[in-house]
Amino acid sequence: MSKTIDMAAPGAMSRRSMLKAIGTGVSTMALLPLISEEGALAFEAIQRTNAAPKLKALTAAQYATVDAFTDAIIPTDAVSPGARAARVADYIDLLLSESDAPLRNTWTQGLAALDEAASAKFTVPFVKLTPAQVTEFLTEISANEAQPKTPVEQFFKVTKDATIRGYYTSEIGIHKDLQYKGNQYLPEFIGCHTEDGKDCPHCGQKAQPKAE
Numbered sequence: 001m002s003k004t005i006d007m008a009a010p011g012a013m014s015r016r017s018m019l020k021a022i023g024t025g026v027s028t029m030a031l032l033p034l035i036s037e038e039g040a041l042a043f044e045a046i047q048r049t050n051a052a053p054k055l056k057a058l059t060a061a062q063y064a065t066v067d068a069f070t071d072a073i074i075p076t077d078a079v080s081p082g083a084r085a086a087r088v089a090d091y092i093d094l095l096l097s098e099s100d101a102p103l104r105n106t107w108t109q110g111l112a113a114l115d116e117a118a119s120a121k122f123t124v125p126f127v128k129l130t131p132a133q134v135t136e137f138l139t140e141i142s143a144n145e146a147q148p149k150t151p152v153e154q155f156f157k158v159t160k161d162a163t164i165r166g167y168y169t170s171e172i173g174i175h176k177d178l179q180y181k182g183n184q185y186l187p188e189f190i191g192c193h194t195e196d197g198k199d200c201p202h203c204g205q206k207a208q209p210k211a212e
Contacts (some may be wrong), residue, residue: 032095032162033103035169039094046090047170053090056097057104062111063089068127069114070163072134083167091166110155117141117152 035043045051055063067089076082083089096104115125121140122133129137141156148154 032165033099035091035095036098039098040169043087043091043094043169046087053093055093057099058089058093058096058107062108063093065111065114065125065127066092066107066159069159070166072138073160073163074167083163086167086170088163088166088170091169092162095162095166106155106158110151110158113151113155117150 046053053063058066067084070088070092071082071084074083074086074088076085092107096107118124118126118129118137121137122129126137138156141150141152142160144153145157145160148157
């Protein structure tokens, strides 16, 4: 896949490039496990209630770094909120809690590599970078995305793919960014209100007049 940093929006990834990645499947996303039904329900609840993080795999410091990194990859733009608002870091925490030790170690080592690279370049960890520094840093570590060589380049690719998956699993990604108007996820079956002679806010159908 081609380079995905969209310099028209500093630090941002082109939404068009993300959709192309999802559509073609040419990505390391294929190597990521799918979140379980229980995990999906938990992710939905986190978004619906805007609950404080209840971490299952990441430490508080790791969560803060993942939150900042994913939001730099998919920031808020004119179309929709970014990864932070979509709670992508919570999705990743849930995913890692269901994953095996090697994948969790990949993230532990990757987060360490991210901070090491940021500190080497700017003398501060990633969460302390200014917006301009984030743009410069992401441009640099994404330059070899097709064939990442360094640990931080490899971690950028892994995180980007997890961010895409988490974002487009969220309500914000599906309904605000993609503006999908179809069925919405419901934690329980409510039923169509037209059965009671009312307009239905869930499926959008209008009540039909009763036959004489």
